[in-house]
Amino acid sequence: MSTTQTRQPSRGERPDDTGAFAWLRALGPRGRRAFGGAFGGYALDSYDFFTLPLSMVAIAAYFGLDKGQTGLLTTVTLVVSAVGGALAGVLADRIGRVRALLVTVITYALFTVLCGFAPNYETLMVFRALQGLGFGGEWAVGAILVAEYASSRHRGRTLGGVQSAWAAGWALAVVVYTLVFRFVDADTAWRVMFWTGALPALLVVYVRRHVEDAPQAAEARRASADRGSFTAVFKRPLLGTTLFAVLLSTGVQGGYYTLATWVPTFLKTERGLTVVGTGGYLAFLISGAFTGYLTGGYLTDRLGRKKNIALFAVLSALAVLAYTRIPDGANTLLLVLGFPLGFCMSAIFSGFGSFLAELYPTAVRGTGQGFTYNTGRAVGAVFPALVGFLAEGWGVGGALVFGAVGYGLAVLALLGLPETRGRELV
Template sequence: MSSIKTTAAPVTGGDTSLGAFFRDMNASERRTFWACFVGWTLDAMDFMIYPLVIGTLIALWQVDRGTAGLAVTITLLASAVGGWLVGYMSDRVGRVRALQFTILWFSFFTLLCAFAQNYEQLFVARALLGLGFGGEWAAGAVLMGETIRAEYRGRAVGTVQSGWAVGWGVAVLLQFVCYSLLPPEMAWRWMFGLGAIPAVLIFFLRRYVDEPVIAAKTRSADAAHRAKPSIWEIFAPNILKTTLLAALLGTGAQGGYYAVTSWLPTFLRSERHLTVVGSTGYLAMLIAGSFVGYVAGAWLADRIGRRKLFITFAILASVLVIAYTRLPLSNEVMLFLGFPLGFCASAYFSGVGAFLTELFPTRLRGSGQGFAYNFGRGLGALFPTLVGYLSATIPLSEAIAIFAVLAYGLLFIAAVLLPETRGKVLEADD
């Protein structure tokens, strides 16, 4: 059996600027970076379409908020299963091949959403879409984490994470265009239809993106010794504590994010009395802050370490969510407050991918990272539904704040209990 090692190497010297990793990349690394960045961007676009059209569907199909929020939850629950399975698949058949499969999968089911005739059909399509949605992150994050050298890993993987804000922005722009040109009952269908575009990325992945050497070497060694990993191996006694704490980290990171972003468009319209088009500027400010937060978080992940990044922004995001949703602010003040809210609610995400890559050994990295992140996504998936149901008895803004702060508390606890991994060198020895 191959001997798998993950050794620590302190980050010393070198160029600490945000763009240093990109300047030093070779051609293969650049292709991998752009493939993962675009894939994550389009993944975000597909997911965020539903929160943007949820108000239309509530009115069109006469469903209550709790039921409408359930479609967000089922997508995230399915993504928990898909992320774990695709992560395991990437350990068995390769990171690139797993990534190709997931992009094709979620593109197809996004297109299928456009043809739903009722809420039940859309619910099923979103559930199936979730399997690929979770898998795309699992395969892509491991692919990036293994391709980029240790001293740049936080910045590179974190910068790819910023593609989520870009994808969210594309979805909002798509909403603005579709709702400006078409009646609402047609606009939401066109948004889902255009969400099938990610399938085009498959052709680029097939031709230009290489499998990480460390992953290919480890799989070859395991195959030679007939020792391919089991899907349950991440629960072995020697790694169980890491798996559980990493899953807690994923729950906190994503529970807060989805509690806020899934319902914020509806909050702006129902409690701040903005129209769909009128809320675009508020969402744009939030998204701009989110993008800058991802990029700044990527730099901070390498600069101050993963744990300090999580702890700092868990606190700041809690404070800003409460201020945005509960303080009696004017719409003008809220417009500008959206930038720091987006910044703090996104910055910590930039450290998650690199951190999980460094916590697990190479032969289990796909399944371990896929499970931890997507188990967190699965539990975090309950938050949008709980927010929706709780908002039947208390204001939506209060429900959002309660569950967001609860989630950020979990992120804080997990960060305190897990070790710092900044600068770890990943190795696989035959």
């Protein structure tokens, strides 16, 4: 069950290649196809997720919801995603990474489309919860698929590249949202947003035809009697790792999803921005996020996994406090600070794919990563709902500060986890 081996150059890797895209060349043809599949899956996962936060004001008006009920839609999605992530992780260890990836993509696409047909709030909540099953599993499975192709030298940058797909999907969702809500009545526009969630069907065709598991990792997984064992991640020597990894994921994702869920509402209701204006402000936030993912991937290879996460946890907390304390009327400053806010809260995620993959042996890598990342997501999902209820008395801007608490939890969790930079995956 060892997770390390002597460092050897990966197939396609040249030790003297130090160019900006050396990490991509080192993957080799099969690895690059896997990267394309994982990138596309995560981008469309992000797109389907953001159809809800961007449409929340229209949905709340259509069904007559208060802020607590509206926030609960996101919370239910994230809570159920823990179940989906755990199941997808086990599937990835038992039937392979690519097959599990296909299951997750089909699931989140199907139920996103069905959300657009929801006749009432209760049905929408059920469909959104079921969407969480696929949403929860896609990232962990895709990240492991690519991590097992990447060398330790470039793994942080490679997984940071996969992580940047989240910003790409977010940007696509904002563009579609801006167009749909500009030309379609709000009572119908939110449904159209969900119907566009059928886009991942195109990715399924590509993955089925062109993507396969990393051969050496697949062989090691099949040879192990412990593959996909859920109980193994709760036994020594992995128990402590699992508990602290869950706490780390809880803190980071609690902070992140608080902002991702409520910033669009904050800009509209407390800053009075129009749909087009909100899209412009979000463009700065998303640009910062994309840059942060790539920068964080580079730094996680240079500084180490733990230092990168600790650095951006502190910076993210400070950015949240600054962003929500900008005085009324200073919307230009709000625009400018959107970039560093997006940068910091995204750069912290760049090391997650490599860090969690390196914490677990091959036979239970999917199980461990899927469970810890998505359990953290589910517990962190309490944050958006709590902000929704607190916003009734504090206002959305005041309640958003609660997201900074999550980043403090992340720093504490790092004390119980080892540094894994340089670790090769068997």
